[in-house]
Amino acid sequence: MDRPFTFINSAMSADGKISTKERKQVRISGDVDFDRMDELRATSDAIMVGIGTVLADDPSLTVKSEARRAARKNKGADENPVRIVIDSKGRTPLDADIFIKGEGKRVVAVSGSAPADKVEELQQKALVIRTGDDQVDLCALMKELNSMGIKRLMVEGGATLNWAMLSNGLVDEVYSFVGNLLIGGASAPTLVDGSGFAESDILSLELMSMEKMDEGVLLKWAVINTG
Ligand SMILES: NC(=O)C1=CN([C@@H]2O[C@H](COP(=O)(O)OP(=O)(O)OC[C@H]3O[C@@H](n4cnc5c(N)ncnc54)[C@H](O)[C@@H]3O)[C@@H](O)[C@H]2O)C=CC1
Numbered sequence: 001m002d003r004p005f006t007f008i009n010s011a012m013s014a015d016g017k018i019s020t021k022e023r024k025q026v027r028i029s030g031d032v033d034f035d036r037m038d039e040l041r042a043t044s045d046a047i048m049v050g051i052g053t054v055l056a057d058d059p060s061l062t063v064k065s066e067a068r069r070a071a072r073k074n075k076g077a078d079e080n081p082v083r084i085v086i087d088s089k090g091r092t093p094l095d096a097d098i099f100i101k102g103e104g105k106r107v108v109a110v111s112g113s114a115p116a117d118k119v120e121e122l123q124q125k126a127l128v129i130r131t132g133d134d135q136v137d138l139c140a141l142m143k144e145l146n147s148m149g150i151k152r153l154m155v156e157g158g159a160t161l162n163w164a165m166l167s168n169g170l171v172d173e174v175y176s177f178v179g180n181l182l183i184g185g186a187s188a189p190t191l192v193d194g195s196g197f198a199e200s201d202i203l204s205l206e207l208m209s210m211e212k213m214d215e216g217v218l219l220k221w222a223v224i225n226t227g
């Protein structure tokens with residue numbers, strides 16, 4: 001496989017929403033699930049999010065546990081995995097938390113449509129990888145990440161990036177914490193948005209495990225027929 005092993009980790013409400021219709025972040029996970037997410041971050045080579053998530057949440061994507069950061073350091077790795085933003089037009093704010101908080105490498109993946117002056121500014125903060133004309137070419141990017149030594153990639157959303165990765169056959173497993181709340185709203189982001197699959201292309205999943213966690217349930221799925 002010339003791309004990293006890739007999994008999506010997400011938290012959704014019982015009605016499948018990952019934030020509100022205003023794209024306002026909601027605490028869906030409980031403490032146990034947040035700690036599980038932190039362990040996943042600490043054991044991944046890289047974490048990827050879409051620009052929509054950076055603009056909505058301004059996440060730092062750092063490993064929160066000091067012990068886990070120290071364990072990574074002991075193995076000769078940076079305290080935090082490589083943090084990657086999928087950002088075709090180079091819209092990542094220069095003062096985004098992923099640039100400010102925590103040590104470690106950052107990658108901003110842009111396309112040919114990103115303005116040259118913004119790309120130059122982003123290059124002061126991150127390795128900028130350019131693929132695709134109008135949108136990031138995720139397949140080409142994944143090959144490049146693989147050749148950089150990224151073998152285990154955690155995708156933390158949002159809804160549009162999840163769709164793009166899944167519909168390009170780039171995801172091996174999906175971990176979804178289902179919390180005990182209903183968010184509602186036809187326009188609220190769900191685990192997978194985008195344009196949706198045609199009936200003949202709908203993806204099948206195999207249930208790997210289910211576990212009661214906090215006040216919800218953690219479902220782990222393997223994606224069948226991934227590329
Ligand atoms: N509950 C959870 O676990 C999580 C929830 N979220 C929520 O998700 C929402 C953000 O989701 P979205 O708005 O869907 O944004 P997103 O984070 O999925 O980013 C999508 C954007 O990425 C860019 N992009 C660049 N290249 C692309 C490509 N090749 N294919 C597709 N997109 C490409 C496009 O500008 C696109 O609009 C926020 O409300 C956030 O709070 C985000 C992460 C986790």
Ligand SMILES: Nc1nc(O)c(N)c(N[C@@H]2O[C@H](COP(=O)(O)O)[C@@H](O)[C@H]2O)n1
Pocket residue numbers: 009010011025026027028029033034037049053057058059060061062156157
């Ligand atoms: N696993 C999970 N559970 C929830 O309830 C959530 N709201 C999220 N959100 C994700 O966490 C990111 C914040 O990361 P930092 O704390 O800033 O490192 C946020 O952007 C979502 O990706 N996740």
